[in-house]
Amino acid sequence: MSFARSLADRDARELRIAVIAPSRFPVAEPFAGGQESFVWQLCETLRARGARVVLYAAAGSDPTVCDELQVFPPLSLSDTAWADTTCPPPEEIESHLAYLWAMRHLRQRTDIDVVHNHSLHHYPVALADLVQAPMVTTLHTPPFSWLEATAQLADRRQIFTSVSHFLAAQWSTLSHRIQVVHNGVDPARFRLGPGGDTLAWVGRITPEKAPHLAIQAALRRGRRLRLAGPVSDKDYAAAHVFPFVDGEQVHYAGHLSGPELAAFYGTSTATLVTPDWTEPFGLVAAESLMCGTPVVALARGGLPELVRPGVNGVLVDAPEQLADAIAAVDGLDRPAIRAAAEQELSVHVMVDTYLALYRGLAADVAQAV
Template identity: 30%
Template sequence: MKVAILSPVAWRTPPRHYGPWEQVASNIAEGLVAKGIDVTLFATLDSETKGKLDGIIERGYEEDKDSDPKVSECLHISYAMERAREFDIIHNHFDFLPLTYTGLINTPVVTTIHGFSSPKIIPVYKRYNSINHYVSISNSDRSPELKYIATVYNGINKNLFTLNEYPDDYLLFFGRIHHDKGTREAIEIAKKAKMKLIISGIIQDRDYFDSNVAPYINDDDIIFVGSSGPEKRDHLLRNAKALLHPVNFDEPFGLSVAEAMFCGTPVIAFNRGSMPELINDGITGFLVKNVTEAVEKIPQLERLDRKKCREWAETHFSQEKMVNDYIKVYEQILE
């Protein structure tokens, strides 16, 4: 089986710090290679893979501000699709734009839908539904207007995360700084619980950061450390008492939630989107409705077994499980 993985080109694959779609594309590519499958990763040319790397874009447009995002996307997608005949399966992680080529090629395309940026993009998915194979990353993130071949949870390389049964006394917010992610709510939770909060992530909304986050940063109980690469991410996650994930939208997955549990770190999350699928309530964390409920759960963190958090993550969100599930999807299509 020859598989082409089409990764986005906003960031390098795998990303140096932020880039969830690129990270998942990398995890799938490397997992398939480990199983002896012939994999070509279409990504930025500074990307890293044990498979074959191909592409036409030198660096991600978020890391090369002289490039035009739309031009980069157009060149990258068309370059991969022009080589479609060389592969048995194309696995698309580039949202809806590559779908517009699928009526022009014979190679079957699997599209992992990493979330809907807007309901306005669903007509594109609907138009090409009959000749594509859609995979959702959680059952909660399915559109009733589409047909799916499977749900496959995102998988994590467990070797990048260290189980720690004896954490430090701080809470962690890990994610992009944006209203959707609930950075301000995390600050409120920490303040009311009288605990230190470390915030790590890219500033996606500068106005939101300036108004809702920056005024509280004091390098004492509210600390902002910016974006964190793999080693720093593992350090922050494994030493946290809990990850706070008070999202203000129906999140389709949430990589940091699974990553935290791989470190044995429980998660306190607002009960929205995929959170009930990711968190085993009362075992690997707590699902809450609001800031007040989150604060009330913090004293109960002591009774949670951090080893069970790791076991839950390995069972449900491992790279191996994800790759095996995708191989089943490929085989089903090719049969």
Template identity: 25%
Template structure:
């Protein structure tokens, strides 16, 4: 089977720091290669892969501001479509834009919907609903207006996340610095329980950071920036718990799974996919507000860090994700 994987070009595949869609595209690509699938990855020219790499945009547009995103997105996607007949299936990890080419090619396309940035993009998905195939990344992140071939949870390379059976002495916030992700809420929880809080992630909303995060920074509440993979492993594995006080319906949440892989339990607001990932009392707690999250911090003592990791091994491994996508490919091609 010949598979084309379309990865975004906002960041390198895999990303140096931030880039969840590029992370998943990379994990899938490398996993498929291990399964002896003939894979071509369409990504930025500086991407790293054991598959065949094709690129039209040499650097990520988020790292090189001289690159016009719209121009190079169009060139990137057209590069795939103009070579579509070389492949048995095209796997789109680049949102709705590649769908607009799908009626012009014969090669079947499957699109992993990594989340809906806005209801305004739904018309594109609706137009191609009957002629392409959609995979959701959680049951919660499905639109009633669309049909889906399957839900496939993201998987991670568990070997990259060291297990630490010892509880740390700080709470952790790991994710975009944005009101959606609840940075301010995590700070309030840490203040209530009088524990140290480490904040790590990309500042996506500068004004939010300056108004709701920066004023609270001190010796106990620290912002360490956007961390690279080795630093990420350390900060995740040495935490007491991850605080995921989200204010939106999280489609999946890679940082939640990555924390649990290190043995770190997660306290999360019960929005979006969180009830599908977190089992109360086993690998963390689902809560409703800041006060309840603060109350549950002490209960983390009773959670087995070993069980947190076992949950990820069983449900969210790279191998499991790859196996399920191969089944999806076969189902589509056999039609």
């Protein structure tokens, strides 16, 4: 029996999946961002189904979320190389090194059934033919030029997914090959909460996530607001966020993880999602909805695929409309919001879809052999 056909016939208990994570931050709580959270949750759920997971990730990643952790190598250059005026930034060299190393490592392995790639780099896609196992690449961001160009050369042993229909359309040269799979949230981790009388905002404190818009809306409405997330841009935070944090009307709760984050959502009256860019998906919105907490969001990127006005939240076109929209979520049915999220945004639905994709890819490859 061929490799591909044997994979198509396996169930989840027999699958051996290599997951390639983004290289910049560890896959560990508290998560630096949505991609790290996604990869962690995917690995955990695949393992719960009985699959064997090999995770390629940055140093400091959680070893308990996989069966085998392969850590990207550290960057080491001579003083002469660093002094070269054409030397790229360290993070650029680190990402090149990480994915070149990962693909060379995978080339030597015969125990992997499928590679699930979540990197933002073109090397895994470009070098996929070196690896025995077929590859699924999930697109988490708008197109990067090198990755988009390389993806157009991918053969039938590679398939692509996107986290939203909006994002798939942005990858216009590849959209005919993309299947949309919304990110999923674990309903056991993000439980239905009782609500509360404060507003919530969650995310990286950066200009593109724009917590200052949530602060402005809360102040205009005279409502208390709690912020949570890592301070990823200290200058922005110092100028536009922390001057308004007084511990009373505006409170900063820090960088939360696990039960603390779920409780943060669950004890809030609504979550404000205020991106100043076209958010590819909106994991914060999905997590909030899983806790039964409605979402007040700017109608940008993939958020309209999650937020249904009058059902689980409100969408507005401009930041100036956020304050008035807050009142519109009063009285929305929290248990109903939670129930719908379990049906549409559960990690189990997401993993079911990916397992089917793994087998479908194997069947297609088998027919081509």
